[in-house]
Amino acid sequence: MTEAALHLEGRREQLHTHVPDAAVSGAVHAEGQQHPIKLYLVVWGWLFVLSTFSYLVDYFGLQGYLRWSLILLFMVLKAGLIVAVFMHMAWERLALSYAILLPPVLVLVFVAIMVFESEYTHLIRVLFFAAPT
């Protein structure tokens, strides 16, 4: 979308100005998010397929790194689809997306800290509190 067009649009519409990204998808009108129903059905189908896959990981009793990488892969794909399409994050401006999506990344630091901490606790428990055999 050109600058001139944006200027014109910006004056006419009060709240829902055209988002450049959404203009590319060609589906956003003055009133909120407009996408074809088919998009939601396709995502819905994928969520079903991915859930089935993660259930099958348990059903077939896969273990070790294979189990973990598959579970995390399916989890991240499902979460991504829900946030991007169902919650329309893919069509929001980056200022909002980054404000919401970046802070949870810091939780990973917390995870790393607690992994070290729990391994230390586990070691201490094994050394000093394990039942005498």
Place this chain on the structure above:
Amino acid sequence: MAETALTNPEKSPAQSAGWKGIAADWSSDQRAFKNVSWGKAMMWIFLLSDTFIFSCFLLSYMTARMSTTVPWPNPSEVFALEIAGHHIPLILIAIMTFVLISSSGTMAMAVNFGYRRDRVKTAVLMLVTAALGATFVGMQAFEWTKLIMEGVRPWENPWGAAQFGSSFFMITGFHGTHVTFGVIFLVAIARKVWRGDFDHGRRGFFTSRKGNYEIVEIMGLYWHFVDLVWVFIFAFFYLW
């Protein structure tokens, strides 16, 4: 939303994209979130805070599970069911997952029909979503009952580490509460949509302001978040 004092179209000329856009949106005295009403922005910020709450629950569960020297009960076996003589592992949780994902699908379509001002379809889809949510809570109640009958308590269980019970009741209980509130929220908004509040500009009971169909999307954000949290609980609590 024309009456919203925060809207100031005169001062928002061309909006740039990418990193330049982020700097421009956040700098100087202005609204940071363009094109997003305060209601939607606040729902996102609430969901961010809720993300941290559930992260803390899952983290404390991870810490308890990694640091205990007692074997952890095998969720695949604990949540197995006998159906027609077959022993199927984790089947109840799988069905609950599909029910919740389906409710997310109907919610997404309700948002879509809301913006097309299709009053009846929006309300019906929201009620279907609420019904699926209530089904989910019902299955969770069944699951809790089954486990309590088998002797699972927050302080002990027959199969291993005591923290299994406390983590389970805390995490699924908090999630189930979210689903329950979501169902109430859904029914309340569906009633407004059905009545045509957003077509006739009827003023809200508490706010005395006119609503619009964006509330369906805001409601949808909450509902999809509940589904999102379940994705993580499913992966970390049930599949670990």
